[in-house]
Amino acid sequence: MNLADRLAAHPEIAIFGCITWAFLIVWILSMVHWTIQAEIDTGFGIIAIIFGVGLGFLVFNPPAGNEFISPLITLMVVGSVILFLPLRSIINQHELVAIDMDAIDRAYRQLEERPNNVGARFKIAKLIYGRGLHGHAIKLADDALQNMPQDFFAEEHKMVDSWKRAGHDEATFRALSCVECGASNPPGELYCKKCGAKFLLDQAKGKWIGRAMVKKLMAVWVAMLGVFVGIPVSAVALPPIAAAIAICGLATLIMLTLYSAFLGGRASGNA
Numbered sequence: 001m002n003l004a005d006r007l008a009a010h011p012e013i014a015i016f017g018c019i020t021w022a023f024l025i026v027w028i029l030s031m032v033h034w035t036i037q038a039e040i041d042t043g044f045g046i047i048a049i050i051f052g053v054g055l056g057f058l059v060f061n062p063p064a065g066n067e068f069i070s071p072l073i074t075l076m077v078v079g080s081v082i083l084f085l086p087l088r089s090i091i092n093q094h095e096l097v098a099i100d101m102d103a104i105d106r107a108y109r110q111l112e113e114r115p116n117n118v119g120a121r122f123k124i125a126k127l128i129y130g131r132g133l134h135g136h137a138i139k140l141a142d143d144a145l146q147n148m149p150q151d152f153f154a155e156e157h158k159m160v161d162s163w164k165r166a167g168h169d170e171a172t173f174r175a176l177s178c179v180e181c182g183a184s185n186p187p188g189e190l191y192c193k194k195c196g197a198k199f200l201l202d203q204a205k206g207k208w209i210g211r212a213m214v215k216k217l218m219a220v221w222v223a224m225l226g227v228f229v230g231i232p233v234s235a236v237a238l239p240p241i242a243a244a245i246a247i248c249g250l251a252t253l254i255m256l257t258l259y260s261a262f263l264g265g266r267a268s269g270n271a
């Protein structure tokens, strides 16, 4: 039976196929983009693309008598794209925030050694500006540069001027409360006035979903797909020997994924 005949017999396949491909295009373009940006391994990117194209083929060509595969594949692709794309951006964001936090922490430690370190003060201002604490950043930078000659700190003066010109919401100049003790601290303070905590560090962290949590969510999704979609689809779509190999491979992959998400990452911490 050719594709036209099959679509006539099972018109729902065309609908599932079109929905699947709409999401697959997003999936494939994301993989290409991340591979080029070196955000994911090239090998992983290529496998993910081949896997996507394979599913796209299978959704239109389910083995005769097993047309139930098409909606399963649609569910798998749509669910993966909806879950994976936002999670990926959360992870990226989290990595960037973690790098900034390390840098702020280092600058604070430099200040402990040398409280008048203008470079370290300016560094903190720059980093918290990047995290959206504009008002506090401008006040800190202004104080740090106050008695510094224009020509010696030309770059820094220029940067603060550009921050001021950008125009900011008055709200970013409001006092921030200390996470440790609750005291409110006006712009320009580096340490909590009441308890001495590095309150800007906590404020800059903001809120984000823990990386370990994201990893677990993704692992559970991958495992569910393997058990409820991958294994049944392999069983009906492949010849017996290939099906056995694919099912063993999937079972191993599921175990490894769950292991690395729930037990593996202990040593690297779960910040």
Ligand SMILES: [Zn+2]
Pocket: 178, 179, 180, 181, 182, 183, 192, 193, 194, 195, 196, 197
């Ligand atoms: Zn405090």
